[in-house]
Amino acid sequence: MKRFRATYIIWLRDLKRHFRDRARIFGSLATPIIFIFILGQGLGSSISGGIPAAGGNLDYKTFMFPGILGMTVLFAGVFSAVSIVWDREFGFLKEMLVAPVPSWSIALGKVISGATIASFQGCLMLILAPFAGVSLSPLMIVELLPTLFLVSFSMTGMGVLVATRLKSMQGFQMIMNFIMMPMFFLSGAMFPLANAPTWMDILSKLDPLTYGVDALRSIMLTDVPSRYSFTTDIALIVLISAVMLTVAISAFSRQS
Amino acid sequence: MNALDKSAAAKAQASAARPPASGGPVIEVENLTRKFNGFTAVDEVSFKVGRKEIFGFLGPNGAGKTTTISMLCTLLKPTSGRAILNGFDVSSQQDAVRQSIGIVFQDPTLDDQLTAWENLQVHAMLYNVPASERRPRASRVLEMVGLVDRAGDRVETYSGGMKRRLEIARGLMHYPHVLFLDEPTLGLDPQTRSAIWEHVHELRAEYDITVFLTTHYMDEAENCDRIAIIDTGKIVALDTPGTLKHGVGGDIITLRSADASATATELKEKFDLTATIQPAPADTSGPAGDRIYLEVPSGRTVLPQILKSTTTQILSVTVREPTLDDVFLSLTGKQIRDESVDKMDAMKTRVRRRRSQRGMGH
Numbered sequence: 001m002k003r004f005r006a007t008y009i010i011w012l013r014d015l016k017r018h019f020r021d022r023a024r025i026f027g028s029l030a031t032p033i034i035f036i037f038i039l040g041q042g043l044g045s046s047i048s049g050g051i052p053a054a055g056g057n058l059d060y061k062t063f064m065f066p067g068i069l070g071m072t073v074l075f076a077g078v079f080s081a082v083s084i085v086w087d088r089e090f091g092f093l094k095e096m097l098v099a100p101v102p103s104w105s106i107a108l109g110k111v112i113s114g115a116t117i118a119s120f121q122g123c124l125m126l127i128l129a130p131f132a133g134v135s136l137s138p139l140m141i142v143e144l145l146p147t148l149f150l151v152s153f154s155m156t157g158m159g160v161l162v163a164t165r166l167k168s169m170q171g172f173q174m175i176m177n178f179i180m181m182p183m184f185f186l187s188g189a190m191f192p193l194a195n196a197p198t199w200m201d202i203l204s205k206l207d208p209l210t211y212g213v214d215a216l217r218s219i220m221l222t223d224v225p226s227r228y229s230f231t232t233d234i235a236l237i238v239l240i241s242a243v244m245l246t247v248a249i250s251a252f253s254r255q256s
Numbered sequence: 257m258n259a260l261d262k263s264a265a266a267k268a269q270a271s272a273a274r275p276p277a278s279g280g281p282v283i284e285v286e287n288l289t290r291k292f293n294g295f296t297a298v299d300e301v302s303f304k305v306g307r308k309e310i311f312g313f314l315g316p317n318g319a320g321k322t323t324t325i326s327m328l329c330t331l332l333k334p335t336s337g338r339a340i341l342n343g344f345d346v347s348s349q350q351d352a353v354r355q356s357i358g359i360v361f362q363d364p365t366l367d368d369q370l371t372a373w374e375n376l377q378v379h380a381m382l383y384n385v386p387a388s389e390r391r392p393r394a395s396r397v398l399e400m401v402g403l404v405d406r407a408g409d410r411v412e413t414y415s416g417g418m419k420r421r422l423e424i425a426r427g428l429m430h431y432p433h434v435l436f437l438d439e440p441t442l443g444l445d446p447q448t449r450s451a452i453w454e455h456v457h458e459l460r461a462e463y464d465i466t467v468f469l470t471t472h473y474m475d476e477a478e479n480c481d482r483i484a485i486i487d488t489g490k491i492v493a494l495d496t497p498g499t500l501k502h503g504v505g506g507d508i509i510t511l512r513s514a515d516a517s518a519t520a521t522e523l524k525e526k527f528d529l530t531a532t533i534q535p536a537p538a539d540t541s542g543p544a545g546d547r548i549y550l551e552v553p554s555g556r557t558v559l560p561q562i563l564k565s566t567t568t569q570i571l572s573v574t575v576r577e578p579t580l581d582d583v584f585l586s587l588t589g590k591q592i593r594d595e596s597v598d599k600m601d602a603m604k605t606r607v608r609r610r611r612s613q614r615g616m617g618h
Contacts (some may be wrong), residue, residue, distance in 0.1 A: 013374075089367070095365040095379070099383060100350075100383065
């Protein structure tokens with residue numbers, strides 16, 4: 001357990017920083033809110049009939065909600081992980097690296113703290129569910145919380161991996177354009193992938209977020225046909241998390 | 257980490273609270289070498305540092321000071337050679353070495369979104385300081401560097417000097433045996449600089465620790481018990497500041513002449529004095545003419561004779577006792593140019609400030 005001491009300290013420190021920054025907590029909700037209530041409303045009104053579902057057609061906003069939840073978690077997780085780059089630029093990373101603690105425990109701390117923060121941001125989003133026409137039962141919430149954490153964990157793991165490669169924050173724009181945006185759009189967050197052309201179907205299968213969005217949607221919207229079974233989704237997310245974590249930790253240890 | 261290192265780390269931790277054993281050197285370095293892609297940054301360096309000593313590494317930027325410190329702090333693996341710190345090998349017993357040392361880097365490594373107090377607590381936890389000890393130790397070190405009143409403020413509101421003092425305080429939280437200070441006064445105003453030195457002397461008296469520091473400020477190096485002068489990766493001299501200055505041999509005469517090389521030849525012929533010629537600074541801010549440095553046993557008696565018998569025109573003359581600058585000059589034939597270094601530091605600081613401003617936007 002002593003080996004995990006640094007993990008706990010880094011988790012504590014990152015959470016302290018996050019919750020001290022009210023502007024960031026609420027500011028990061030702006031994008032999802034705009035997506036749901038402006039894009040969702042606007043697109044929804046121009047799609048005649050809405051999204052096909054078992055019990056009659058579904059409002060587009062409602063369909064989109066789990067996808068936007070996935071987006072929130074993706075952005076919050078990666079952004080939190082990229083704080084490693086800030087820490088490097090401001091020097092605090094060095095303070096952690098010269099401490100008598102193994103470097104894997106630092107990387108693990110970063111992944112867990114990012115996952116915690118991203119899950120928290122996801123939970124905040126759940127408050128908006130009724131306004132998007134999603135009704136949540138207590139059972140759904142019980143299922144959602146661990147799922148959110150798992151998805152957050154895999155996304156933050158990827159973020160830590162990216163952060164070890166990123167020399168400065170200038171490169172973040174590239175990550176945003178070439179990794180995060182494609183991941184978001186290919187995940188089925190914004191539209192059903194049922195009628196997607198083959199190339200998009202292949203790419204979406206390679207997208208780790210696809211399974212997260214699918215899992216979140218199958219919990220919240222029981223009427224919408226899901227792509228994979230819930231068990232398959234969770235199994236794949238666990239697998240992706242494990243791979244991301246391993247690769248991220250070894251990349252982090254190597255760079256230090 | 258292997259089992260050997262683990263038990264060594266535990267030992268280092270257990271002994272952290274006890275005063276260090278007297279006797280043997282706390283740092284032993286043998287033929288330490290570090291190469292970067294064929295470039296030798298540190299070249300077969302050997303030295304020993306005793307307990308409770310203030311040991312200075314003096315040299316220009318790029319001489320290998322920071323590389324040496326990085327190896328002693330286990331941040332860089334030596335290419336060859338050996339370094340033992342507090343009885344632990346820096347290559348194979350990393351954690352034990354890390355537990356034995358405190359480090360203040362050139363650039364701040366504080367978390368500026370946390371308060372000073374929180375920074376100290378995070379550090380204490382990272383360094384295995386028992387929970388019951390964390391608060392009293394933090395209060396004590398904050399008091400020492402005079403930051404008790406600001407302990408609850410976020411570090412981003414601190415000035416450069418306050419940050420450096422906080423870092424020194426933080427480096428003491430785990431009662432290290434050796435405190436490394438890499439250019440502790442770089443970019444600070446003279447007042448803060450002397451305050452930092454006061455702390456360094458104080459903490460040696462109070463905490464019984466060895467201070468290992470690097471600097472390129474000659475006047476500061478005089479605060480050290482012993483100095484190693486390092487140039488292009490090699491130690492060119494190692495002794496007390498007094499002995500080193502004594503080794504220069506008496507006084508330093510600086511002449512400015514219309515024709516430096518003619519004057520130098522003349523001095524050689526008439527007085528058998530070897531002169532070092534230093535070209536005039538390129539930036540024309542100082543007076544024109546090349547400078548000639550002479551080391552003489554007694555400036556007061558030699559100078560009148562020189563002035564009387566030289567035929568080349570002498571523009572100005574100064575006589576003074578040797579400083580470490582002169583030691584460096586006589587050992588390496590080069591001068592540590594403080595002005596140009598300061599300019600570079602100022603630029604570095606500006607860049608950093610700009611960066612951090614951008615950082616705040618997120």
